Amino acid sequence: MDKRPTIFAISNQKGGVGKTTTTVNLATALAALQKKVLIIDLDPQGNATVSFGLQRMIAGKSSYTVLMGKYLLKDSFVPTQIPYLYVLPASQELLGVDLELSGAERSQFFLKSAIETLTDFDYIFIDCPPAVGMLTMNALVAATDIIIPIQCEYLALEGVADLLKTIEKVRKNFNPFLKIKGIVLTMFDGRSNLSKSVVQDVRSYFGSLAFETIIPRNVRIPEAPSHGKPVMLYDFKSVGAQSYLQLAKEVLDREKENING
Numbered sequence: 001m002d003k004r005p006t007i008f009a010i011s012n013q014k015g016g017v018g019k020t021t022t023t024v025n026l027a028t029a030l031a032a033l034q035k036k037v038l039i040i041d042l043d044p045q046g047n048a049t050v051s052f053g054l055q056r057m058i059a060g061k062s063s064y065t066v067l068m069g070k071y072l073l074k075d076s077f078v079p080t081q082i083p084y085l086y087v088l089p090a091s092q093e094l095l096g097v098d099l100e101l102s103g104a105e106r107s108q109f110f111l112k113s114a115i116e117t118l119t120d121f122d123y124i125f126i127d128c129p130p131a132v133g134m135l136t137m138n139a140l141v142a143a144t145d146i147i148i149p150i151q152c153e154y155l156a157l158e159g160v161a162d163l164l165k166t167i168e169k170v171r172k173n174f175n176p177f178l179k180i181k182g183i184v185l186t187m188f189d190g191r192s193n194l195s196k197s198v199v200q201d202v203r204s205y206f207g208s209l210a211f212e213t214i215i216p217r218n219v220r221i222p223e224a225p226s227h228g229k230p231v232m233l234y235d236f237k238s239v240g241a242q243s244y245l246q247l248a249k250e251v252l253d254r255e256k257e258n259i260n261g
């Protein structure tokens, strides 16, 4: 029987909050737990692609050519050094998508249609760019769930209200069943009162939607991509790797709750 993958859009229009880091490392942790996982790098920056030591595409098969219907998704993703984990690389051509798709009919559904042909994955992650243009719109329309990383820093919640409005709009017009799977607090610094107060603010605003697991600041995390590896491969014992593994277990627990409840 075909199974429907869970499709996570990792999104927050604020830049540098840990979207790509969460995509790469949560996906890796789920693959380590023997789930079959695909990462779709939908950010023209291509940071998720590069984090696996892969190259952004120029004219080859990429998330851009899949979005534009030039190649099938199933023929376009590539394996990583991690069993069970595959990546659809980004391309700089994604930069032109807003312009190219403006006015095209049902252009919000292009990624959804491309993903619908794929049935043998457990999880698909879509790494979104820090903007609410056509790329993020396509991700939110294709997704079953959204994961929102929030950095434990000054103005952490800035822009989140706008994101929630965007999600409402997407539910109303395109994807009524889109769920917020959870809020991930990232780059937590235990010595900083500011970090602690952001955790409190986020927990009082979002309640149990915020994951219990908090990702601490850890130097191994920014080091790992320069070696072309997720942090679990680069330094398995680091708190960075262990906290993403913990987060993956929490995500799986939430999945079970959804099925049972």
Ligand SMILES: Nc1ncnc2c1ncn2[C@@H]1O[C@H](COP(=O)(O)OP(=O)(O)OP(=O)(O)O)[C@@H](O)[C@H]1O
Pocket: 014, 015, 016, 017, 018, 019, 020, 021, 022, 043, 045, 047, 128, 129, 130, 186, 187, 188, 215, 216, 217, 218, 219, 221, 222, 223, 240
């Ligand atoms: N827990 C952490 N500890 C230390 N550094 C981190 C941590 N998480 C992310 N970083 C670093 O912070 C920077 C921003 O993270 P990341 O690229 O994941 O954010 P992003 O939201 O994807 O950014 P963009 O909006 O540009 O796509 C990166 O250099 C990353 O390595």
Ligand SMILES: [Mg+2]
Pocket: 019, 020, 021, 043, 047, 127, 128, 129
């Ligand atoms: Mg990113």
